[in-house]
Amino acid sequence: MPLPPTGPQTYAQWSDCLDRLASGLEDDACLAQMARGTLAWSGGVGPLFAQRLADEFNARLTRCSERLTRDLRAGADEASVVRAIVNARQSLFFLHRLAQLPAFAETLRSHLVREVRGFAERSQQSLEDSARADRSGRLRLLLQNNPLLRYDTLSLAAVPEAPAPAAAPAATPPAAPRRRNILI
Template sequence: MGFIACCAIYPQGEMKAPCSYADWSACLEALENGANDEEVIRAMTQGELAWSSGVANLFSERISEVFSTRLQRCANRMARDLNLGADEITLVRALLDTRRNLALLYRVAIIPAFPQMLREHLSGELKRYAERAHSSLEDSAKRDRSGKLTSLIRHNSLLGYDASAACASSLPMPASNYVVENMPTTARKRTILA
């Protein structure tokens, strides 16, 4: 029921913008599941929300739960991507994929239908997560005496998610899902001849 209510498709193939709590709840369920993120966010951006006292508490709790779930999934995916290999390409891909995911969540956090206080709360949670993750990565990179890891982390900073959000709809979806799920479980050693 949930996803169908939000995903009523117009003849042009667009999702229905949510206008009732049930519609919003269905959109949040779809967002939590990661199904059709772009379409769900597009519909949510066009939606309207009657912010009454009963809806305010329920909706705030629900969006916070969804946000936490997506942030945890983002953290788990980044950790998994970083554990797959220690080469520069894997590190940069993990950072960029994480930044794309953060940009997507930022687009959710600033949806105009949400009251200013909720937008500030969600944006703040996202900023704190990005700062902690970035700081942790920089601390880990200090062990690398060459300085390459620190340079890669700074040049592919997680903190640029809000700038990435402006053009996020034109970017392809993060590759991590495909790479991780379809990658062989045994690591290969690559020898590059110069």
């Protein structure tokens, strides 16, 4: 069912948006479409829609957790750890934006925002607890400098890339002009 240019209006159109979100293929376009929509929270529509949205939220949080765990187990270097955390923050940022859509009832919005925040806090605490076993302290430092809790400060325009592993320079950089310091 094609959506109107103003965004979803009926439960069937909102349901189509949730189906598209569940596929995960066009998240940003779907979010933009949903931001222009309205929904009448009367009768049985509100609770039914809220349940479907909560189910999608839980599925997304589960996938985020599984991906973070998988990426952290696979990556042994610092760049891989940072990349895993940045990817998780991007997922949480999307859910944070989704939770704040103005078409949702205030109680639903606040509940979803609390769910995302609670997930981030529990995950961060779990990561920090795991980092205690690292004697070098490098993992703890990485987690402190790149916390999951900063998901809501990401910019819509540019989501930061994880730093690339350091490689040997291909050519020597041009020499800077030499400064002379004269002490008197």
